[in-house]
Amino acid sequence: MNEKVRRPWLWTTVFTVIAIAYLFPIALVVVNSFKNKVFIAAEPFALPNAESFVGWDNYLRGIQLTDFIASAGWSFVITIGSAILILAGTSMTAWWIVRMDNVYAKTLYTTFLFNLVVPFQMVMFTLSWLADYLGLNNPFGLWIIYLGFGAGLAVFIFTGFVKGIPYEIEEAATIDGCGPLRTFFLIVLPIMRPAVITVAILEVMWLWNDYLLPYLTLDLKNYKTIPIAVQYLRGGYGSVDMGAMMGVLVLALIPVIVFYLASQRHIIKGVVAGAVKG
Template identity: 45%
Template sequence: MNKIKKFLLNLLAVLVCALYLFPIYIVIVNSFKNRAELYEDMLALPSKFSFEFYEKAMKKMEFLKAFGNSFIVTGISILCIVILAAMTAWMLVRVDNMFSRILFMTFVATMLIPFQTLMMPLMQVMGWIRDTLHIPMIDTLGGLIYMNIGFGASMAVFLYHGFIKSIPVSLEEAATIDGCNKFQTFFKIVFPMLKPTTVTVIILDVIWIWNDYLLPSLVISQKNLRTIPLSTASFFGQFTIQWNLAMAGLTLTIIPVIIFYLLAQKHIIKGVAAGAVK
């Protein structure tokens, strides 16, 4: 009876995995088909596997330029989020007063606000900053990075805040006795111990920022500043949609994230285990 139950559970797990991976199968298979094959049978394998449509997709979406823009935006945004959020959470934990608790709850509360309710006021404020203070916040990668840092800070502070509570204060006191100032204590003692949480924050933010379409579509209008999600929109015209090229472009978009996730997944497991033990 137990063997039958185990077999049924395994079968159910396989079916759920197949159902979850089915959209990925559709995207990859149809990226190798011409338009006639795609409309004839969307589920069938292509008659031949050729990277012809990948070459066309890369040329149409200016993949290398878009990849560079996405890499710059994602890399700088995550670097700033990790450092600033870790420092903020550390001070909120160590300076335990009413103001710190109110500030932390404010960070948590902002996680509950949907971006769609903020996007129009956000663009108005950024337009005012551009026109009045003459700081380029719209149609620049710097402005997009600045907004990503703001929207990504809350979750990062929340994650770091819980982990820092498990770090003994005695370690920091010993570093202070040895002559370390606040910055040295943080970067040499505290920050290295936050590695599991840091990797988790990086992975979550890479997936979010790399695949984000809505915020860049509001901020960026110049073609040479488009990120990869924006460049994939070039396949969707007003009257026609080049589905095979779009599928190839989407495949190219998700490959870097998958590679990054596979390289970092062992750190996720360590982070979950460390958090469970502590």
């Protein structure tokens, strides 16, 4: 058989194995979420049977123990608000950087790139103190903090994309009487849709699953996100209610998986378009 014919099957097999390796932990969590916690520890890879199956008990207990509804509400508030602020602020910033193309714009762009290489551990203690001092230790203050940490990658992707947008389109809009804001929101932003969706996917997955930043900055007596609430399933002496934890983890996975599946067809297009240098 011709080597060119065999090669696609080889790559298909390789990537199928890789996909199974990534999906296996998720499937394991789903399977164990329907098992008694004793059997989760004793037989983690076994399918539920008549003895180990507990139905929706783990989910109901997890919702009760973690106050899941309130935690999910704050997770949605933080994720949606932060994502909108990041997308709006960084898309306009990237457009300004590309169109101005002067020393100030280049310096600002370099600053955003520097944000990508600074380890979070270098600033987390100072950030925690500053958030308390400025009154940002709440879900709405966290929007501003996430804007600072998420801006670097977003500006990088948006800047690459804007370079591929012909400037003549904006000149035509200006001749027709559009000011800068109308030009951006009516002309530029719709063209940037693939990049916007790409950045939205990356940012939402990060914001929804983030544990450390909310833990360091939020007033935990009043606000808890889902990743933080899950930690409260840990009891004394290292004991963990594995059944309830598996149930809550499955519930936490559903929103971000649904969002990703609804948007994933745009991510490759957006990343490739963002690599255009103009």
